[in-house]
Amino acid sequence: MNILPSLSRLKLSPTPLSTTTATTSLPPPLPSQAHLPISLRPTNFSLSATVESRESLSPPPPPPAREEFGDYDEDETYGEVNRIIGSRALQNGSGMEYLIEWKDDHAPTWVPSDYIAKDVVGEYETPWWTATKKADDAALKQIIESDDGRDIDAVDQEGRTALLFVSGLGSEQCVQILAEAGADVNHRDNSGGLTALHMAAGYVKPGVAKLLLEFGADPEKEDDRGRTPLELAREILKVTPQLQFARRLGLENVIRVLEGAIYEFAEVEEIMERRGKGENVEYLVKWKDGGDNEWVKARFVAEELVKDFEEGLEYAVAECVLDKREGEEGKKEYLVKWTDIEEATWEPEDKVDPELIKLFEEGKKQTAETSSS
Secondary structure, X not given: OOOOOOOEEEEEOXXXXXXXXXXXXXXXXXXXXXXXXXXXXXXXOOOOOOOOOOOOOOOOOOOOOOOXXXXXXXXXXXXXXXXXXXXXXXXXXXXXXXXXXXXXXXXXXXXXXXHOOHHHHHHHHHHHHHHHHOOOHHHHHHHHHOOOOOOOOOOOOOOOOHHHHHHHHXXXXXXXXXXXXXXXXXXXXOOOOOOHHHHXXXXXXXXXXXXXXXXXXXXXXXXXXXXXHHHHHHHHHHOOOOOOHHHHHHHHHHHHHHHHHXXXXXXXXXXXXXXXXXXXXXXXXXXXXXXXXXXXXXXXXOHHHHHHHHOXXXXXXXXEEEEEEEOHHHOEEEEEEXXXXXXXXXEEHHHOOHHHHHHHHHHHHHHHHHHHO
16 A cells, blocks of 8 residues: 555646647737628518508408517518517527517518628627627626627627637636626637637636636637647747746746646655756656556646655555654654565654554554453
């Protein structure tokens, strides 16, 4: 049974990161904040009204029951648009549809954006995208709370959602508002497969990256070039000049946040080897759960383990605890028998496997009970 410090530290995810390499580039620049273009209504929607036959002697039939809403039919004639009462993004973010309320008795209808006058769409969408591109959290919150049937994951022409924009802009308030409203934190745009995490990494927003992870963003989601947000941040750091201290520090913080999300807690049994220099120091660790030995960044390994390794402490495997005593300053010490060392040694309590201590105490208790009987 192992003894050595059982300290929880981070372990690499079993899912390997992509090794795809590509020329480093930032996510595409954010579009300008220009309003949506305005144009006249297409001729697809006629303004014709139903004409009742004057020759009919029988009373008109009762109007059919009004449907909740229907889908757009190119062969059907529609009246004049009253307003948009809802929106939804098409599959894979390839476009938008809007729920149209008509001025006549026609049931509300879902209509592709291409068939709706741009001024009608602009009236509905401009406040949303203006608030998004200005990272105006108060305005976004007001629109969401207005309950206007809006799809929180509405997309622009590049398949980008509001969450991608505000993540790149670094607005933690907007990110939280959108995420709490149900925005898809793993949505990929159509111009490169970028997620909100890619935007936070590319635009050096560590606070946003941390917040997105708390809302369930997948740190191993790849873009169209096979890069995770972590790999993107590392690529950018490599080409960032040393003199740009603030930017490099921000990228290092982003990398630290993302690395922390890709690792999971596990108990280190011992450090086997060391490699690298300075910030690139890594340790080959052996895991208590029997997993494969792995190289782990120094900052993710318990300081006590690193200190012991650097001081040349040799690790051994404990067999059992033989005795207990009170050491310096009243701290408990245990006499440990080793499987590969002949002589038993006294070790402080924090260096002894708790399971071995438990077995020792239970055995001691049973011996006492047997003696008393």
